[in-house]
Amino acid sequence: MITIDRVSKTYAAGHQPALDDVSIQIDRGDFVFLVGSSGSGKSTLLKLMLREERPSRGDVFVAGRHVNKIPNWRVPGLRRDIGAVFQDFRLLPGKTVFDNVAFALEVIGKRRHDINTSVPEILELVGLEGKERRYPHELSGGEQQRVAVARAFVNRPPILLCDEPTGNLDPVTSVGIMRLLDRINKTGTTVVMATHDDEIVNQMRKRVIELRGGELIRDQVDGTYVREADE
Amino acid sequence: MRLRLILSETFGGLRRNATMAASVVLVTFVSMLFVGSALLAQQQVTLIEEDIASQVEVDVYLCGEVDTTLVANCAGGGVTDEQESVITDVLENGVVSDYVVDIVRVSREEFYALLLDHDTIGVIASSSAEDFGPVLRIQLTDPSYFAYIEDAVGGLDGVADVTDQADAFAALFAVLRVLTIGSIALAAVMLLTAVLLITTTIRLSALSRRRETTIMRMVGASTFVIQLPFMLEGAIAAVLGALLAVVVIYAGVVMVVEEWMRDLVTWVDYISAPDVLMIAPWILLAAVLLAALTSFATLRRYTRA
Numbered sequence A: 001m002i003t004i005d006r007v008s009k010t011y012a013a014g015h016q017p018a019l020d021d022v023s024i025q026i027d028r029g030d031f032v033f034l035v036g037s038s039g040s041g042k043s044t045l046l047k048l049m050l051r052e053e054r055p056s057r058g059d060v061f062v063a064g065r066h067v068n069k070i071p072n073w074r075v076p077g078l079r080r081d082i083g084a085v086f087q088d089f090r091l092l093p094g095k096t097v098f099d100n101v102a103f104a105l106e107v108i109g110k111r112r113h114d115i116n117t118s119v120p121e122i123l124e125l126v127g128l129e130g131k132e133r134r135y136p137h138e139l140s141g142g143e144q145q146r147v148a149v150a151r152a153f154v155n156r157p158p159i160l161l162c163d164e165p166t167g168n169l170d171p172v173t174s175v176g177i178m179r180l181l182d183r184i185n186k187t188g189t190t191v192v193m194a195t196h197d198d199e200i201v202n203q204m205r206k207r208v209i210e211l212r213g214g215e216l217i218r219d220q221v222d223g224t225y226v227r228e229a230d231e
Numbered sequence B: 001m002r003l004r005l006i007l008s009e010t011f012g013g014l015r016r017n018a019t020m021a022a023s024v025v026l027v028t029f030v031s032m033l034f035v036g037s038a039l040l041a042q043q044q045v046t047l048i049e050e051d052i053a054s055q056v057e058v059d060v061y062l063c064g065e066v067d068t069t070l071v072a073n074c075a076g077g078g079v080t081d082e083q084e085s086v087i088t089d090v091l092e093n094g095v096v097s098d099y100v101v102d103i104v105r106v107s108r109e110e111f112y113a114l115l116l117d118h119d120t121i122g123v124i125a126s127s128s129a130e131d132f133g134p135v136l137r138i139q140l141t142d143p144s145y146f147a148y149i150e151d152a153v154g155g156l157d158g159v160a161d162v163t164d165q166a167d168a169f170a171a172l173f174a175v176l177r178v179l180t181i182g183s184i185a186l187a188a189v190m191l192l193t194a195v196l197l198i199t200t201t202i203r204l205s206a207l208s209r210r211r212e213t214t215i216m217r218m219v220g221a222s223t224f225v226i227q228l229p230f231m232l233e234g235a236i237a238a239v240l241g242a243l244l245a246v247v248v249i250y251a252g253v254v255m256v257v258e259e260w261m262r263d264l265v266t267w268v269d270y271i272s273a274p275d276v277l278m279i280a281p282w283i284l285l286a287a288v289l290l291a292a293l294t295s296f297a298t299l300r301r302y303t304r305a
C-alpha cells in the first residue's frame, strides 16, 4: 500500500537531512506507529506520502501511485485516497460539526444526497451523534479531534495518516482517539500514526518504526517505544 | 453541488472581505473610467479629423491687378478668360481630375464682397474688385492630394497662389493628438495601478482563507475548485467597477457632450451616448480579463497543490 524506497530528504542544501536513506514497506490493513523524538523526521515522512514535499532522493509509492513522479494535476486524486489527521485538528471555526465534515465531500464534488447520508454515518462511527450542530469551540479537544478524524475518513480512503493526533490531548482522551483509530483500522484501512507518546505505543502493541535524526533505527512488529532521556 | 459550493465560497469571500472587494470595485472603476474616456477621446478626434477633412478645400487664387508685380505668373496682368479655361480644363479633364470632387468658382465681385465683409481697417474699401482675381474652390476626394493640385496648376499663367485650408488645422490636430496620447498614457498608468492593487487584494484574500484552502488541498479538492472562488470574487468586483465606469461615462457624454458642447461649438460632429454603449462591452471584457489574469497569476503562487 505504501512503499518508501531509499528516501532521503534535505530541506536546505548544507543542512542535516530530515530523512536519510529510509526504506519502509507498509501493507494494506497495517497499523503502524512512527516514533522518534521531535525533529526525527516523522512529519517529513508523512508529508512525502501526501506529496506536500518531494524526496531529494529515492521513491515514494502510495496506493498504486508513484507519488514523487505524478504531475501536479493528479495530486488531488492521490489525496482523495489518503485521510489526514493533525495535532491541531484544523477545523473551520465558522462551520458546524456537520458542515466541517460535509465540506470535505463538497469540495471534491460529492452530491448533496450522498453527503446527507455519509456525514451522519461517519459522525456516528466517531461517536459524535447528537453534536452535528455544535461549533468547534463548543466541543472538547477530544471531540474536536473526532470531528477531524470523521472529516479525514468520511470519504472512506484506504489510507489514514495521523501526525501526532493525540499531541494536544490528555491521556484519557487520547485512549478514546486510539480506540477510534483502531476501529477504523479494523475496517481494512491502513493507518500510519506519527507520535512520541510512549504510553500509547506500549498499550497498543502494533508495528513500530523508529526514526532518529532522519535515520530508520528500528522496524518491529508488536513493538514498544522507550523515549529517549532528553524528552 | 459544486457550483453552489463555489458560489457560496465566492459570495462568502466577498462579504467577509467587503473592504477589499470595495477597493477592487473602486480601482477598476477609476481605471476603466480612464480607459473609456481615452477610447472616446480617440473617437472624437477621429470624428473631427474626418469632419474637417470632408470640408477643407484647396483654393486656387487667380491673378488680379494687384498681383501683377508680385507674382511671376501674373506678369501679364489679371487673369484672362483663355488662361482661366486652360486652368479649369487641367482641373476638370487633366490627370488630377480624378482627385477633384467639385469646383466652385467665386467671381472677383463675390470675392471682393467677401473681403469687404472681413475688412476692419478699410484697406479693402480703398481698392476695387478689379484688383482681385476670381477664386476656384476645389473640393478633393482626400485633402492629402493637395500637392498634386499644386503641381498641376501652380505654375500655370494666371494662377496667383494655391493654398491648402488643411494647413490651418494642422496645429489643432497636433494638439488633439497629444491630448489623446496623454489620455491613453494616463489610462495605462491607471491599469497598472489596478493590476497592483488587485494583486495585493487577492493575495490578502487568499491568506485570510488559508485555513479553508489548506483543508481543501488536504482532502483532494482540485486546484480549479480551490482557485475559482477567488477569481470569481475578483471578476465580480471588477465587473461592478466597470459597470459603474460605463454609467458615469454615459452620464458624462450625455451631460457634457450632448447637452453642453454640442451647443457651444456647433461646427463639429460629436460622439454620442450610443458610442458609449458600443465601447461598454469592451470595457467590461477588459475589466474581467484584468481581474481574472491578475488573480490567476497571483493564485498560482498562493494556493498551489
Ligand SMILES: Nc1ncnc2c1ncn2[C@@H]1O[C@H](COP(=O)(O)OP(=O)(O)O)[C@@H](O)[C@H]1O
Residues within 6 Å of the ligand: A011, A012, A017, A018, A036, A037, A038, A039, A040, A041, A042, A043, A044, A045
Ligand atoms: N519546511 C521545513 N524547512 C526546513 N526544515 C524543516 C522543514 N520541516 C522540517 N524541517 C526539519 O527537518 C527535520 C525533521 O522535522 P520533522 O519531520 O518535522 O520531524 P518530527 O515530525 O519528527 O518532529 C527537523 O530538523 C526540522 O527542523
Ligand SMILES: [Mg+2]
Residues within 6 Å of the ligand: A042, A043, A044, A163
Ligand atoms: Mg512532527
